[in-house]
Amino acid sequence: MPESSSLDVVMFSPSAEALGVDRDLVVADLGYRNGEAPDMVWELVDDLLPQLPAHVEIRCGFRILPSGSIDVGDDSFTANGMQFSTGPIIASQLKRSTSLALFVSTVGLQMERWSAQLMAEGDMMKGFLVDALASEVVERASVWLEQRVVDHIAPRGWKITNRYSPGYCDWAVSEQQKLFSLLPHQFCGITLTASSLMVPIKSLSGIIGLGPDVKRGAFQCSICDLKDCYRRRDDPGPAKEKA
Amino acid sequence: MNELLESLTRCVERGKVNSKSPYPPDLKGQDGADEFARKAIDAGIPPQEILSNGLIIGMQRVGERFRNKEIFVPDVLMAAKAMAAAMGHLKPFFQSDILKHKGTIVIGTVLGDLHDIGKKLVSMVIEGAGWEVVDLGTDVSPEKFLKAVDEHPGCVVGLSALLTTTMVNMESTVKHVKAKHPNVKVIIGGAPVTEEFALKIGADGYSSDPQGAVEFLNSRCTPN
Ligand code: B1M
Numbered sequence: 001m002p003e004s005s006s007l008d009v010v011m012f013s014p015s016a017e018a019l020g021v022d023r024d025l026v027v028a029d030l031g032y033r034n035g036e037a038p039d040m041v042w043e044l045v046d047d048l049l050p051q052l053p054a055h056v057e058i059r060c061g062f063r064i065l066p067s068g069s070i071d072v073g074d075d076s077f078t079a080n081g082m083q084f085s086t087g088p089i090i091a092s093q094l095k096r097s098t099s100l101a102l103f104v105s106t107v108g109l110q111m112e113r114w115s116a117q118l119m120a121e122g123d124m125m126k127g128f129l130v131d132a133l134a135s136e137v138v139e140r141a142s143v144w145l146e147q148r149v150v151d152h153i154a155p156r157g158w159k160i161t162n163r164y165s166p167g168y169c170d171w172a173v174s175e176q177q178k179l180f181s182l183l184p185h186q187f188c189g190i191t192l193t194a195s196s197l198m199v200p201i202k203s204l205s206g207i208i209g210l211g212p213d214v215k216r217g218a219f220q221c222s223i224c225d226l227k228d229c230y231r232r233r234d235d236p237g238p239a240k241e242k243a
Numbered sequence: 244m245n246e247l248l249e250s251l252t253r254c255v256e257r258g259k260v261n262s263k264s265p266y267p268p269d270l271k272g273q274d275g276a277d278e279f280a281r282k283a284i285d286a287g288i289p290p291q292e293i294l295s296n297g298l299i300i301g302m303q304r305v306g307e308r309f310r311n312k313e314i315f316v317p318d319v320l321m322a323a324k325a326m327a328a329a330m331g332h333l334k335p336f337f338q339s340d341i342l343k344h345k346g347t348i349v350i351g352t353v354l355g356d357l358h359d360i361g362k363k364l365v366s367m368v369i370e371g372a373g374w375e376v377v378d379l380g381t382d383v384s385p386e387k388f389l390k391a392v393d394e395h396p397g398c399v400v401g402l403s404a405l406l407t408t409t410m411v412n413m414e415s416t417v418k419h420v421k422a423k424h425p426n427v428k429v430i431i432g433g434a435p436v437t438e439e440f441a442l443k444i445g446a447d448g449y450s451s452d453p454q455g456a457v458e459f460l461n462s463r464c465t466p467n
Binding site: 194 | 265266267268312315316317318320321323324354355356357358359360363406407408409412
């Protein structure tokens, strides 16, 4: 059951099973295309997947800002009197939003400890695959959370845009400081360091535009300026966005 | 080239660790880097040749194929494991100074950044190219880098960062190290880092991938 508060803040702790972590995606995100990974990689991923529930502490949540409380410009938006310089790419995607969902998701500290322990024991491969799984779980948690936002705002007749995170396109990672200032203290157990790094590492933060007239695009790689990214997908394909 | 050395190269390139290793499946049951290194030593092949004409060539191919996105991190990890199995046999030669590293690189993820894996991967490929790697870990302060440089005269410094907010700490590290050791070469890398940024902060080199770091070390940081 979600925890709620008067701030229009909701938090969840979904299980790994509920997120539907996809082995094909985990392997594809390692760079292999068309499932052409060595058998050993598939075997290890299949071996590690059932162990996830014992290691993840998934927490995710959002805050919905009051309707009409945001103002979107050409390369920034203002929320609660605070200006966020997203750059033109993200700002253009937020046009027509009348509100925002501010969100975070995390897999918790256990996963990175597990990965580090395996590596310290000399099993680099397993340690690396646990790290890759953790990235996938936090992605899935964010996708899962998007649907919770959709459900939450549906009675208001609102729709959602894609999600956008500080650090993408021209939006500085350091603006996470402002984002976090609008969320409850240590929301979902995440803390932000002076260098704007979230701890646990396997965490994501961002915003989703809301309103009666917004729409969600099919995929995200096309708007990202990290042209050499090893995860880049040039074809529209299924809408599986990557952090 | 000597058949044993060719086998060693192939084992590193394919990530074949030893005869017991089931990976890669088409080499199952055959000798791996472990056995071939032993055999090469027993056959009297000079350790330097085993390293330079066998192992390093294998790892270089791995670095190049990784750069070209023909293979991926798990393949590099298996190659590094095969390399390490063979290096175990060469260790005594390093200890008795018969074998020498090409040089030393002190590497770490800069202050404020906790990302480890990319830097670890770079370290493995550099090690596989015949360099000694001193890995300082993550969240490494400029002072800690300087101390390590003091302790390893003539070393190169490698800096890694994964976010633009931590990448800025590369500049203070370069300045801090170069203030005392102006001739120490510094190479930087990591997802948001660019060549332009490297130039701006006074680093000597930049690479987007492990093999580029090796090429920088081999071309710019060896005496000959
Ligand atoms: C000394 O010489 C050298 C030479 C070469 C060197 C070197 C040193 N050091 C590294 N190299 C190079 O060689 C290594 C081996 O190939 C490489 O090392 P890497 O460490 O880069 O490579 C690893 C082996 C594999 N690479 C990775 O694991 C990173 C892959 C990408 C896709 C990525 C992932 C997976 C994730 N992320 Co995110 N993530 C991205 C990445 C985009 C990309 N394509 O790189 C990046 C790094 N992330 C970014 C961002 C913004 C973020 N992420 C976040 C979160 C995440 C996930 C949790 C979902 C996940 C895992 C993150 C993790 N570190 O574990 C957030 C931060 C998390 C935090 N804790 O604060 C968040 C801030 C987003 C948010 N607001 O939530 C971007 C940073 C840009 C910036 N402005 O700084 C980013 C470049 C993506 C992008 N499209 O822009 C090279 O860089």
